[in-house]
Amino acid sequence: MAGGKGTRISSVAKDMPKPMVRIEGKPILEHEIECLRNQGITDIIITVGYLGESITEYFGDGEKTSPATGKPFGVKIEYYFENEPLGNAGALFKIKDMLQEDFLLINGDLMFDIDLSRFIKFHKEHDALATLFTHPNSHPYDSGLIEADGKGAVVKWLSKEDERKGYYKNRVNAGIHILSPVLLDAGTEAGKTDLDRQILKPLAGSGKMFCYDSPEYVKDMGTPERYKEVCADFKAGRVSAGNLKNKQKAVFLDRDGTINRYAGFLRNIEDFELLPGVSDAVKRINESGYLAIVVTNQPVIARGELTAGELQEIHNKMETLLGKEGAYLNAVYYCPHHPHKGYEGEIPELKIECGCRKPKPGLLLQAAEDYNIDLKSSWMAGDGENDIKAGRAAGCHTALISGEAGDFGQEIKTATLFEFTEKIFMEKES
Numbered sequence: 001m002a003g004g005k006g007t008r009i010s011s012v013a014k015d016m017p018k019p020m021v022r023i024e025g026k027p028i029l030e031h032e033i034e035c036l037r038n039q040g041i042t043d044i045i046i047t048v049g050y051l052g053e054s055i056t057e058y059f060g061d062g063e064k065t066s067p068a069t070g071k072p073f074g075v076k077i078e079y080y081f082e083n084e085p086l087g088n089a090g091a092l093f094k095i096k097d098m099l100q101e102d103f104l105l106i107n108g109d110l111m112f113d114i115d116l117s118r119f120i121k122f123h124k125e126h127d128a129l130a131t132l133f134t135h136p137n138s139h140p141y142d143s144g145l146i147e148a149d150g151k152g153a154v155v156k157w158l159s160k161e162d163e164r165k166g167y168y169k170n171r172v173n174a175g176i177h178i179l180s181p182v183l184l185d186a187g188t189e190a191g192k193t194d195l196d197r198q199i200l201k202p203l204a205g206s207g208k209m210f211c212y213d214s215p216e217y218v219k220d221m222g223t224p225e226r227y228k229e230v231c232a233d234f235k236a237g238r239v240s241a242g243n244l245k246n247k248q249k250a251v252f253l254d255r256d257g258t259i260n261r262y263a264g265f266l267r268n269i270e271d272f273e274l275l276p277g278v279s280d281a282v283k284r285i286n287e288s289g290y291l292a293i294v295v296t297n298q299p300v301i302a303r304g305e306l307t308a309g310e311l312q313e314i315h316n317k318m319e320t321l322l323g324k325e326g327a328y329l330n331a332v333y334y335c336p337h338h339p340h341k342g343y344e345g346e347i348p349e350l351k352i353e354c355g356c357r358k359p360k361p362g363l364l365l366q367a368a369e370d371y372n373i374d375l376k377s378s379w380m381a382g383d384g385e386n387d388i389k390a391g392r393a394a395g396c397h398t399a400l401i402s403g404e405a406g407d408f409g410q411e412i413k414t415a416t417l418f419e420f421t422e423k424i425f426m427e428k429e430s
Contacts, residue, residue, distance in 0.1 A: 001088055001089075001106070002019040002029055002048055002049075002052075002055055003048055003052070003088075003091070015051070016051060017055060018109045018222070020055060021109075023111060023230060023231055024234055026066075026068040028109060028110070028111060028221065029055065030058075030059075030066065032106060032110065032112065033075055035113055036075070036116075037073070039117065041104065041116065042062075042074065042075040042076055043076050044062065045078050045095060045098060046059075046078075046079050046080075047095075048079055048082070049081070049082040049085065052081055052082075059073060061076065061077055061078075062074070062076050063076070080094060080095050085192060086192050087193045087194050088107075088193075088195045089194060089195035090192050092105075092193075092195075102123070102180050103181070104116075104176070106175065106176050109220050109221060109222055110174070110175050110219065111217070111218070111219050111220075111230045111239060112176065112217060112219070113216065113217055113239050113242060114176070114216040114217070114242075114243060114244070115244040118212075118214075119131070119133060119178065119212055120178065122152075122210070123178040123210070123212070126151075126153075128209060129180045130178070130183065130208070130209040131209070132146060132174075132176075133174045133175075133176035133177065134146050134171045134173055134174060134213050135171075135213065135215065136171065136172065136319070136323075136329060136330060137172045137219075138286065138327070138328060140172055140319075140328070144157065144159050144173050145157075145158040145164075145169070145170075145171060146171045146172070146211050147169065147171070148171070148210070148211045152211055152212070153209070155204060155205050159197060167319070167320040168316055168320055169315070170320070170328050170329070173196070177200075213331075215242065215291050215330040215371060216244055217238060217239045217240075217243075241289055242289070244372050247374040248291055248374065249290045249291070249373070249374060249377045249378050250290055250371070250373045250378040250379075251285050251291070251292055251293070251379045251421075252367070253282075253292065253293065253295070253329075253382070253417070254294075254295065254380075254382030254384070254387045255294050256383075258381060258401050259274065259417070260274055261274075266314065267300055269310070269313055269317055272314050274318070274322070275416070275417070278418070279321070279322055280327070281417040282322055282328070282417075283325065283326055284422075285421060286327060286328060290378070291330040291373070292328070293330055293331045293332070293371075294318075294331070295363040295367070295390070296333075296334045296363075297334070297335050297358050299335075299336075299337070301334075301350060302337050302346060302347050302350035303338060303343065304346050304347050305345070318332075331370070333356075334363075335354065335357040335358070335362070337352055337353075337356065338351055338357075339351065339354075358386040359386040359387075359393065361394035363390070364390060364391070364394040375394050375396050376395050379399055379424065380394065380396045380399070381417065381420055382400070382401060383400070383401050384408075385408040387400075388408040388409060388410045389408065392409060397411050398410040398412075399414065399420050400414075401413075401415075401416065401420055402415070403416075
């Protein structure tokens with residue numbers, strides 16, 4: 001979908017459609033096409049509108065040579081011209097006869113590098129009518145947010161204009177979708193259509209739309225500030241490095257006493273409070289190219305003192321508070337088990353010896369499998385002995401975050417999480 005005018009970014013690039021804005025000498029649209037081609041997707045339809053001739057002249061039918069690289073585009077391109085604005089989805093109904101099987105639908109102003117095979121596999125395994133590529137970002141407060149159940153089925157869609165009560169998970173629709181042509185059966189003469197609000201949002205709760213959570217790099221460059229961020233990220237290699245085909249690095253973070261103020265077995269959401277400097281520390285992890293992943297023991301679930309839903313609300317508060325400061329977590333893993341049995345109110349099936357309760361490394365190993373993480377290049381940071389033991393068992397570097405004396409075999413010790421990030425990231429840069 002490359003028909004956008006790009007009014008918010010006009011100060012960066014005048015007299016050109018937004019998808020033709022250059023990143024390191026190449027239009028953003030060319031970066032997208034390269035990512036598709038490199039993974040075997042070569043049949044492309046581009047919907048064009050504002051100054052669309054600049055797109056068609058540059059790319060042609062996809063068989064010509066790139067003016068930027070001097071190499072063939074290596075794809076087959078067809079176009080649909082919007083003679084009148086059709087919203088970001090109206091053109092789909094005009095070209096529905098060209099869409100005979102499930103297809104990728106991508107916003108034309110995105111910088112991304114993702115493992116499409118994982119995304120497509122997830123879509124097929126869930127027999128979905130629509131699968132959304134979702135991720136956390138640094139501005140969830142002005143993004144559409146997706147709520148899903150434990151299997152990834154979308155249960156609620158919060159548009160930017162919708163009222164947001166309480167706290168939310170930082171899960172944003174990134175603008176990359178896999179859709180079934182069945183969704184276009186509603187009509188053939190549809191006019192101006194909003195993809196999110198008129199086609200996708202009504203599917204929430206149907207069990208046929210899923211979200212695919214991924215930490216891979218996807219960022220729109222719709223504002224001058226975000227454009228500068230994308231340029232810097234691309235130049236630093238963070239765009240391609242984030243593809244899950246490549247080994248990732250992570251900072252695993254304990255929760256209680258490391259991210260939030262320690263309050264014993266935290267049961268009441270009102271008792272959750274971020275420690276000073278934590279948002280800036282997590283933001284620094286985000287900017288470093290490391291994944292920020294929480295791994296936490298939560299025996300309160302097995303003890304029957306907190307439900308999984310209540311714990312999720314506490315984690316939603318954590319993500320909301322971080323998001324307001326421009327920081328985000330890539331994932332949260334928790335162990336609900338506890339080995340000691342025989343207490344009133346306990347959940348018997350969760351009172352077990354498991355491999356995920358720290359000091360065992362199960363949570364870190366699961367995250368490593370999910371996100372292709374190189375544990376030897378990663379860190380485990382926490383405030384207690386079990387965190388250090390879990391990190392060492394997983395093969396990670398370890399850091400004790402504590403203002404008190406303590407030596408559990410960790411590699412470094414700092415009083416705060418912020419000081420930890422300063423030590424491993426800022427000193428490395430200098």
